[in-house]
Amino acid sequence: MSTFKPLNGNQTIAEAARQVDPDVVAAYPITPSTAIVESIAQFKADGLIKGEFVCPESEHSAMSMCIGAASAGGRVMTATCSQGLALMWEMLYIAAGLRLPIVAGIANRALSAPINIHGDHSDTMGARDAGWIHLYSENCQEAYDNCLQAFRIAEHPEVMTPVLVGLDGFIISHSVEVIQVEDDQRVKAFVGEYKPLFPLLDTSRRFTVGPLDFTDYYFEHKRSQIEGIERAPAVIEQVAKDFGREFGRHYGFFEEYRMKDAEIGIVVMSSAAGTGKDAVDELRDEGLPIGLVKPRVFRPFPHVGLAEALKKLKAVAVLDRCSSPGAFGAPLFTEIRSALYDYDKRPKMVNYVYGLGGRDIKVEHFKEAARALVKIAETGKVTQQCGYLNLREG
Amino acid sequence: MKKENWKELPLGCVNIHPGNSRENLTGTWRSGRKPEFMAKNCIQCYFCWLYCPHFAIRVEGEKVIGINYDYCTGCGLCSEECPTKEKAIVMVKEEIELKERRGR
Numbered sequence: 431m432s433t434f435k436p437l438n439g440n441q442t443i444a445e446a447a448r449q450v451d452p453d454v455v456a457a458y459p460i461t462p463s464t465a466i467v468e469s470i471a472q473f474k475a476d477g478l479i480k481g482e483f484v485c486p487e488s489e490h491s492a493m494s495m496c497i498g499a500a501s502a503g504g505r506v507m508t509a510t511c512s513q514g515l516a517l518m519w520e521m522l523y524i525a526a527g528l529r530l531p532i533v534a535g536i537a538n539r540a541l542s543a544p545i546n547i548h549g550d551h552s553d554t555m556g557a558r559d560a561g562w563i564h565l566y567s568e569n570c571q572e573a574y575d576n577c578l579q580a581f582r583i584a585e586h587p588e589v590m591t592p593v594l595v596g597l598d599g600f601i602i603s604h605s606v607e608v609i610q611v612e613d614d615q616r617v618k619a620f621v622g623e624y625k626p627l628f629p630l631l632d633t634s635r636r637f638t639v640g641p642l643d644f645t646d647y648y649f650e651h652k653r654s655q656i657e658g659i660e661r662a663p664a665v666i667e668q669v670a671k672d673f674g675r676e677f678g679r680h681y682g683f684f685e686e687y688r689m690k691d692a693e694i695g696i697v698v699m700s701s702a703a704g705t706g707k708d709a710v711d712e713l714r715d716e717g718l719p720i721g722l723v724k725p726r727v728f729r730p731f732p733h734v735g736l737a738e739a740l741k742k743l744k745a746v747a748v749l750d751r752c753s754s755p756g757a758f759g760a761p762l763f764t765e766i767r768s769a770l771y772d773y774d775k776r777p778k779m780v781n782y783v784y785g786l787g788g789r790d791i792k793v794e795h796f797k798e799a800a801r802a803l804v805k806i807a808e809t810g811k812v813t814q815q816c817g818y819l820n821l822r823e824g
Numbered sequence: 825m826k827k828e829n830w831k832e833l834p835l836g837c838v839n840i841h842p843g844n845s846r847e848n849l850t851g852t853w854r855s856g857r858k859p860e861f862m863a864k865n866c867i868q869c870y871f872c873w874l875y876c877p878h879f880a881i882r883v884e885g886e887k888v889i890g891i892n893y894d895y896c897t898g899c900g901l902c903s904e905e906c907p908t909k910e911k912a913i914v915m916v917k918e919e920i921e922l923k924e925r926r927g928r
Contacts (some may be wrong), residue, residue: 531835588833628838650830651837658835770891 432612432677434447439567439600439602442574442593442609443509444469444537445722448479450581452533453504455485455494456513456741461539461547462599466509468581475722481505493521493532500530501639503629505581508532511599512539513551519560525592525707526561526601527655528640529627535577537603538700538751539620540787548788549599551751552702555761561655563593563662564728566699569606575679576726578612581621582669588708589665591658596750598701598723600788612677620676682734684725686739688714692721695740695777697766698749699725702784702791706749720800725762733769741770744807747799749819751785759816778806784819795819850878854898858918861890866912872902888912 439447447455457467463819467485474483480522482499486492495789501504512520515536525532534603536554540546554564565580567573573595597603643651646800666683674680687707689695698706703724713720723739725732740746748767750760758764770776782799784791799819806812811816834840861866873881873888880896882889891902891913903913 527837627835635840636842637834638842640837641838641839646827650828650833653830654833655833659832720887 432610434608435611436606437570437574437611438465438606439570439597440465440535440604441575442596443577444473444579446574446617447507447535447751448473449612450507450578451616451618452481452507452620452793453478454482454484454496454499454506456486456492456506456510457508457510458486458489460489460494460510460512460514462539462549463509463511463514463535465603466535466537466553470509474511474771476822479801481611486540486696490516493518493525496532497521497525497528497530499766500532500626501629501648502529502631503586503626505585505624506530506532506756507534509535509537511537512541512553516541519557522557522562522592523629524640527651529655529658530592530608531589531590531624532578532582533580533584534594535792536596537578537595537598537599539599539625540806545785546797547599548749549603549701549751550599550786550788551596552753554594554596554752554788555752557594558729558761561591561593562658562729563666563813564596565593565660566726566728567602568701568703568724570597570602570605571609571679574609574665575673575677575681576777578617578621579666579669579673579681581624583666583778585624586665586669587625587636588660588661591662596700601701603644608653609678610677653810657780659730662733666730667726668789669814681726683727683735684739687722687724689721689723689739690720692744693719693743694742694800694807695721695723696747696749696796696799696803697725697736697740697762699728699762700751700802702749702751705791705793706796709800712793713797713800718800718804719802728762731765731769733765736766737769737773740773741773741776745803746777747782747803749782749784749791749816751783753783753786763816778810778812780806780812781816782816782819783816791820825912849853849894850881850897851892852891854896854918856918857900858893858898858900859891859896859900859902859913860916862912862914863889865908865910867908869907871905871907872913875901876906877901900918
């Protein structure tokens with residue numbers, strides 16, 4: 431039987447960890463994801479989990495330990511964010527390259543400089559080419575649900591790719607929400623048993639993990655790795671379907687909100703989508719045919735689905751909670767714009783960077799973007815391709 | 825050995841052929857110099873065997889007898905570590921043999 435518990439985002443990730451009880455959790459605390467690590471340590475101290483908990487001297491070591499433990503054949507989990515994720519950088523690529531299905535909870539936080547502990551997506555967006563699957567969560571419930579699904583997705587024999595679950599730092603990680611926590615046994619049954627492909631502790635077979643590749647093999651191994659994440663969509667879909675059947679909450683690659691008869695649309699990920707939906711409701715009341723699309727899966731990028739969802743619109747604003755200095759728009763924008771390129775009929779598109787360093791985004795800012803979209807839809811002209819929301823422009 | 829295409833490779837950069845580094849003739853990396861073994865100076869201390877990064881010191885009947893040029897990269901560690909006054913391994917120019925090696 432499921433129970434309703436008041437938990438913040440970090441606690442929901444820790445709760446998922448307690449229920450799944452991975453063989454090894456190796457993690458180093460960093461604001462705002464500290465409470466994930468703290469809670470798991472407490473579970474270990476209280477004898478509520480059987481798995482090993484290791485607190486190494488840095489995030490680089492934490493991911494290295496995860497890689498070691500996963501290579502040994504264990505189910506492995508970690509949590510971090512921001513500078514911690516940045517310090518893990520080279521190991522992130524190794525985890526993905528070795529096809530180790532590690533699950534990481536990331537309380538998305540801005541990157542220095544200037545130092546800032548609040549929520550934006552600079553950390554995980556910077557890691558978008560590391561080969562990990564990315565799931566983003568709008569609220570605590572989604573963070574919990576994404577985390578449970580992450581194990582199934584990562585460990586699927588066709589996928590065998592690490593998964594990170596993003597939840598906005600402080601906005602979600604520290605906000606208490608009453609969430610539906612599923613029964614321990616049902617969660618364990620849903621996640622199932624993990625069968626590693628090449629566990630190093632299996633001494634009956636002789637093999638080497640991750641030896642040097644020269645010019646003659648590296649390319650093939652990389653192509654093989656890409657296949658894992660390219661096969662992930664079918665698995666993500668199936669896992670979401672199973673999850674929906676088992677627990678009654680349904681997930682797609684992205685969520686469409688009041689998109690059916692929409693003429694203009696806003697694309698935004700994570701917690702801001704909640705505010706965005708309120709803005710859409712208010713604008714609908716004013717008679718504006720607007721909808722919202724909230725991607726949940728960023729890697730593998732659901733390019734066909736998103737393009738199909740957006741192609742009929744007149745104008746679309748993509749909101750990115752990170753910047754890509756010097757690029758033509760931030761990551762979500764460039765990918766969606768590219769996904770629509772081959773369509774004869776496609777919307778005009780603009781990009782807004784918002785919420786850097788935890789800057790609030792309110793209903794009025796969504797309305798500001800919507801007003802710009804109305805003008806673009808009327809004139810068919812984009813005057814400013816990339817802009818900012820709630821920034822003191824001067 | 826036939827090189828696998830990407831679909832034939834096991835997942836996760838796993839090498840399932842133990843000992844296949846034997847097929848990688850690192851001796852082809854040598855460029856311009858090679859070690860020469862002089863038995864008369866050798867005190868059988870095994871330093872060269874211990875330090876050689878490519879197991880290219882030939883040992884037979886517990887005695888160092890020379891260099892395996894199929895794997896010797898010509899790094900010179902063996903000569904550097906050789907502790908005898910008159911070195912038992914010296915690095916010499918290798919030009920003619922290099923030409924022969926190419927195209928193997």
